[in-house]
Amino acid sequence: MNFIAQILALLFSLSSLSSSSDACHNDKTLIRSSFSVDLIHRDSVFSPFYNSSLSRSQIIMKAARRSVSRIKHFRDRTGGGGNGAVITPNRGDYLMKMFMGTPLVELHAAADTGSDLVWVPCLPCGGCDPQNAFDPAKSSTFMVLTCDSQPCASLPRHSCGNSNQCRYFYKYGDQSFSTGDLATDTINFGNAVSSPSTVIGCGHDNQFEDNTGIAGLGGGPLSLISQLGDQIRHKFSYCLLPFSSNTNSKLKFGDEATTSSSPNNDDAIVSTPLFTKTPTTFYYVNLEGVTVGHKTVQTGQTGGNIVIDSGTTLTVLESGFYSELRDAVREAVGVEPVTNPPDPLDLCFRYESEMGEGLEFVLHFTNADMRLHSGNMFSIEDDLLCLLVIPSDSISILGNIAQINFQVAFDLAEQKVSFAPADCTAI
Ligand SMILES: *[C@@H]1O[C@H](CO)[C@@H](O)[C@H](O)[C@H]1NC(C)=O
Numbered sequence: 001m002n003f004i005a006q007i008l009a010l011l012f013s014l015s016s017l018s019s020s021s022d023a024c025h026n027d028k029t030l031i032r033s034s035f036s037v038d039l040i041h042r043d044s045v046f047s048p049f050y051n052s053s054l055s056r057s058q059i060i061m062k063a064a065r066r067s068v069s070r071i072k073h074f075r076d077r078t079g080g081g082g083n084g085a086v087i088t089p090n091r092g093d094y095l096m097k098m099f100m101g102t103p104l105v106e107l108h109a110a111a112d113t114g115s116d117l118v119w120v121p122c123l124p125c126g127g128c129d130p131q132n133a134f135d136p137a138k139s140s141t142f143m144v145l146t147c148d149s150q151p152c153a154s155l156p157r158h159s160c161g162n163s164n165q166c167r168y169f170y171k172y173g174d175q176s177f178s179t180g181d182l183a184t185d186t187i188n189f190g191n192a193v194s195s196p197s198t199v200i201g202c203g204h205d206n207q208f209e210d211n212t213g214i215a216g217l218g219g220g221p222l223s224l225i226s227q228l229g230d231q232i233r234h235k236f237s238y239c240l241l242p243f244s245s246n247t248n249s250k251l252k253f254g255d256e257a258t259t260s261s262s263p264n265n266d267d268a269i270v271s272t273p274l275f276t277k278t279p280t281t282f283y284y285v286n287l288e289g290v291t292v293g294h295k296t297v298q299t300g301q302t303g304g305n306i307v308i309d310s311g312t313t314l315t316v317l318e319s320g321f322y323s324e325l326r327d328a329v330r331e332a333v334g335v336e337p338v339t340n341p342p343d344p345l346d347l348c349f350r351y352e353s354e355m356g357e358g359l360e361f362v363l364h365f366t367n368a369d370m371r372l373h374s375g376n377m378f379s380i381e382d383d384l385l386c387l388l389v390i391p392s393d394s395i396s397i398l399g400n401i402a403q404i405n406f407q408v409a410f411d412l413a414e415q416k417v418s419f420a421p422a423d424c425t426a427i
Contacts, residue, residue: 033231034254035193039094039111041243047095048108048212057381059243061342063093063313067390067399068344070312074114074282074395093313093400094240096215096251099188100200101139107132109215111238111251113310116220116281117155117168118187118227119201120213122180126205132212136202142185144202151199152182154221156279168201180204187224198227217310218281219412228253237409238310239424240400242375247425259407259420270368271418274410275304282307283410285417287396290325291362293332297324302366306396308408308417314344315377315389315399322391329387332359341386348386355385363398370419376402 040046043059054062096111100120107120121128123135136142144165145152152158152166159167166182180203188194199222203213216223217236225236237257241249259269275284284304289296299305299321306317317325326347330337333349333356341348349355356378363370379386379401388401407427409418 034256036252039249043243067314102141109213116216116218116223122202178203178206234412239427269420272365272368292328295328312399316397319391348384351385
């Protein structure tokens with residue numbers, strides 16, 4: 001550790017308002033306490049998974065279907081679906097570039113607010129492309145954690161290897177999985193921002209559709225956010241752009257992770273309390289109601305009923321409330337919906353010019369009204385105008401299209417989330 005880093009580390013520990021009780025991150029040093037990284041939409045031209053032969057409408061429908069497999073993940077983890085070992089079955093829509101090891105190696109990991117562990121495909125590996133895997137033998141800072149270590153005990157499911165190493169096992173709702181050694185190594189976010197001895201999963205056996213790892217940004221003890229903890233003052237934010245944008249979205253950590261607004265527009269920033277539930281992974285807020293046009297439908301709930309997630313494409317609402325909202329949307333649009341909307345969408349109208357434009361759509365969170373643009377709720381595909389909300393019997397999720405062109409800032413020390421409308425290309 002160099003001298004400046006030591007001074008900064010000292011300043012951070014003195015100025016930290018809350019000291020974490022989690023033993024996983026007592027030796028972390030960040031060279032800076034505030035930094036940002038690019039979030040690359042997996043279907044954008046900047047993505048390693050970009051497929052130029054997919055049409056816009058194919059991309060939307062593919063993403064919509066990913067939402068459905070994600071509902072299964074949330075249901076399994078929140079509703080007694082086992083011991084908490086089932087985590088997200090897909091990696092979400094936004095990737096972050098990070099560097100790992102000594103010397104540093106570039107990797108892409110899905111930025112996932114719906115899971116905790118940071119893991120990467122590791123050599124030697126089954127079910128991964130060796131070209132995109134991390135080789136722990138080549139990193140001088142890589143260290144396997146033992147089975148009796150504190151981080152090992154924080155895993156939903158683990159076992160002990162032959163040499164007493166901690167082995168994690170994550171099984172996903174759709175039968176895919178990752179298993180390997182729990183370890184520590186340096187993670188670097190570019191711009192000389194480095195976090196040594198970060199707990200990571202080194203996945204030797206992974207069954208997945210592509211070759212990225214996951215950067216878990218959830219609320220549990222092993223997530224990147226919890227591990228960076230005090231250094232980023234328990235704050236992060238993102239400002240999401242659609243896949244069709246010609247710039248990347250931003251994920252910010254620390255003091256940069258605040259909402260801002262133009263001077264004349266101060267009331268545009270709103271904040272709502274976060275609710276902690278078990279598992280602590282998910283970021284719950286409370287949706288009191290939704291206004292569509294001139295009609296407001298109420299949930300009548302107060303205790304935290306919807307998860308904010310950057311990795312689910314569509315917004316998902318509990319079926320009873322959804323059907324009231326569906327009626328309100330139908331009334332506001334003023335025409336009959338089509339009888340066979342493309343799966344998994346539920347409410348589409350034969351598109352006519354300007355349909356849905358200017359329709360007021362407000363999400364009423366506790367103490368916070370989020371005023372959406374029509375593009376946050378509707379998509380025009382071919383000749384259909386479709387609502388980007390679907391029902392679920394088990395869980396409500398504020399998906400990422402609904403959050404596009406908002407700064408969404410999480411302050412976990414203050415237990416709140418703030419929203420501010422923004423042009424995310426300018427953030
Ligand atoms: C790209 O999309 C086309 C059309 O759906 C598909 O046939 C092809 O397999 C995809 N390519 C890759 C590399 O996924």
